[in-house]
Amino acid sequence: MAVGERDESGDSGVVSAVRDVLDGSLRARLGVTEDQNNLMGFLFVAPNVLMFSVFLLGPVLYAFYISFQEWSILRNAGTWVGLANYVDVLTPLPVQGGLTNLQLNTSVFTDPSVNLFWYSLKTTVIYAVGTVPLQIYGGLAVALMLDKRVRMKKAYRAAYFMPVMLSGAASAVMWRWFLAADGVINNFLEPIGELVGVQLAQNWAGNPSYALGGVMLMAIWGGIGSNMIFFLAGLQNVPEELYEAARIDGASAWQRFRHVTWPNLGNTNFFVIVMAIIGAFQVFGIALVYSEGGPVYATTTIVLLIYQRAFEEGKMGVGAAMAFILFLIIFAFSYHQYRHRQQEEVTY
Amino acid sequence: MARSSYEYPGYDRSGASYWSKTVVLYALVTTGALWMTLPFWWTLTTALSANPTATSVTFIPAEVTAQNFLKLWERPDILLVRWFINTVIFAGAVTAFNLTFDSLAGYALAKIDFWGREKLFLGFMSTMMIPGMVTLIPVYLILVELNWTNTYQGLIAPLAANPFGIFLLRQHFKSLPSALGEASKIDGCNELQTFYKIYLPLAKPALATLGIFTFMGAWNNFQWPLIIANENEMYTLPVALFAVRNQYFAEWGLMMAAALIIVGPVLIAFLAAQNYFIRGMSLSGMKG
Amino acid sequence: MTHNGTKMTRRHLVATGAVGLAGAFAGCTGGDGDSGGDGDSSGTSQATSGGSTTQVPSSELTLSGWAADDTESELLKQLIGSFEENHSNISVEYNPVQSNYKQKLKTQLGAGNAPDVFYVDANYFGSFASEDVLLDLSDLSNAEEFDVDDFFQPLLEAFKYDGTLYGIPKDFSTLGLFFNTAMFEEASVEAPETWSELRSALSAVKESTDVKAPLVEFPNARMWKAMLFQNGGSMLNDAGDEAVFASDAGVEALQYLVDLKKDGLLAVPSELGAGWHGAALGSQEVAAAVLGPWGLPFLEENHPEVNKNIDVAHLPIPEDGQKATSAYTVSYSASAATESPAASKSLIKGMTSPDGMAKWAKKGLALSARKSHRDLEYYQNHPRRKTLLEAGEWSHPVAYGPNSEEIINLLHPQLEAAMLEKKAPKQALETAQSKINSEVF
Incomplete structure (x- = not known):
């Protein structure tokens, strides 16, 4: 690294x-x-x-x-099957047709019964796209607010950090109750919904359309605090003279943020993004405890799928093949971010 | 703290614009803080209600009873004490091993000039790139082969070393002056004595930080205990909570009481030693 | 066989550089006793048929299973105690496993340190039997006073693989229609016997009571598997190598359930405050549920007042349909690698003998697997359980061969999609069927 x-x-x-x-x-x-x-x-x-x-x-x-074996947990032994596990996992591919008339085969992403691996990859990407920016920029926003002269700063910081202390299993159990059909959240939403004439209260965990949203909400709730701490630490390293100079130049608050704070948070930002995305691609516990991957595969993330294949169905070979593909995806992403960061550093 | 003052030069602290900004700022921070903390309150009020309903737990519980905790205590398949002890042993041992192994390696990588040191350090650091999922299956199969499933050693061993700890402690030992070690060696101390008597005591703050961070991680770890512990007696608290959830689903009072038991100790420790926790967290952010 | 497996794995480890470990697991395999086991088999038939212990060499057995609560494990210990009294040279150590039993047993079998005798659920029985890890129990079917024909035939069939018996039913459960008689009276309807009667009964209940929904069912439509058979359909073809449930019979049954849900006559637990059928009945959120005998102790203990109003009827069937219900059953099986096959068989026989089974069934959580037991005083005094027991005759165990778990894993999300109105029933079943036929068979 x-x-x-x-x-x-x-x-x-x-x-x-x-x-x-x-x-x-x-x-x-x-x-x-x-x-x-x-x-x-x-x-x-x-x-x-x-x-x-x-x-x-x-x-x-x-x-x-x-990953090249058909593994039997009962015999604790495997038979060599070559690339069969990889083929099983990846086909049908998201593209079809020959090299000359390559077409996108979107059905692998929309229908879990076509290919569950691609479908759960899509679920994981939606999860990552929906949570990572809010975790990071929510954390940054809170850090910027708390970096100012705020009374009871320590208490606020503790409040935002509390969800970070929580085991994913505990937070999933808690949110499953808050988001239950007769739970606390619906208790808030119902009157608001009646006021505006919309059915706001939903069966959040039992409905395939909303279940992933619950997992994401939980992840954002638990993720803001740690990013806030990273950014608070990063803000300490921004030289004060720069703010002073910007102020003398008559820079507005936004300009100061854009031209002083933000460039100086580059390292923190890079680290936070990489960690958050790697974490998002490995999300497992909260999805399992919240809704066990369901309903209708709505919360089956890649790692949850690997867990089910390998440890619930005993297909260690298929699980290992999926894990390797995930490894490659994460590696490619981290490497890309790293190169991107290096180029950025040169331009400064 | 690097910056003692949060005030920027020329900060105007009067006028309507300042006050309206302040009000908005407090409103935002407070709303966010409520969103962060209200779920803990709901967990508490639900756990203390006999028949929790959404309306009865949202703000002030209608009645307060310890009945859910008593039920947890009485159920024969709920082994609260055993699970608590398991989790303490698991998290405690993982922390102890990490501190020992990582401080030895961190010291060597910072202060002993041995062949291949830098390459080894790079090697350790690059293992951080390996996602846990990849090693989960093979490590499990190795432990099956060793007959270590459902044992403490099986729970602990795979987590006994961590590249992040090595990195953290190496940085810390590097920041300590080499002259101390040279002096102790002139006094006739060997390498181990130098490490143990001179440098280790100076690394206490870093060890405390790493210790809390590791302990918390192990206490909350769900994935590994879920896989390696298949029997009630060997569960740690997060896995046990999952089992309780599956057994008593929708008995929310019972489930929130169980969640509180896991959250409680960590939360109390956090509120008592907030600075250490937050320091540990921000240090882990320095990896980048 | 266990030996081969272990050696092979060891080679894997060496190949991958984890050499240091290899020494540590020498001697972990249970295969060492194989030769001793062969010597015993001559004495087996006498030992099992005679019921005397003279021919069985003295052995120490381990027995593993799960226990729902303390009274259940106490009862099992009593049964073991009386078995040991009659077989002075066999001692049995009982190791109950709480939750995740299957996972633990699988790894134990793989590592070669499985118990001698253990429970096997019909759902994964096939995968065990096809991997040759279970002991052939054919001897027991010939043992005279063991009276193997007394077992409900469908249950016995569930523990055969390729015609060979590898397990004896420990007990079983069927699904029946649990309904609240007070609410049914309020709506002035009787226990329904046909699908259309069920539908009109539920509508009447919805009209005249304040239940949240008249019927509760899981989103994976557990009762559909029974309704499929009632309607003349089947899960697999006769050869057991092709899924055929997306037939008209299956689609019609699923459509029936989906329509109930659309019309507000059926709710899934997440729409109610209760997590499962028993809790929903107990809290009177629903008037009826298709449930097994495990619901009864729950109602008796937690909702004694409501329980007085709960009655159990056979499942309603289509007008020209046939009686059918789903059965969930568990066997006593023995490890193929046991050092004491004769003693293991003797223990299985003792636990499932008419006498042993009768004592066991009195626990009331599951039913005796023996037909003749419907005449037991216990069942005369517990008519609801008797109803569920009778249904054993026409029950279809939820077990579909060596790939049963996989089949169910592929089927359930599709049933869920249909019940949650994400897919049309026909499309959902056809998807599941073609998926199973292409991936499993």
């Missing part, structure tokens, strides 16, 4: 050459040999290297292998 590279470049060249010389002389002074340093270094990192090999790197390779 960006961090590592920046650190390395910071250490490179003359600085690191000098450091090497100094380290060497120090080592000589202390009587510590290079071998001893190597040994100690390795011993100190050994537990982590072991854990990462067994629970991260090994499993990634193992998952890749499993």
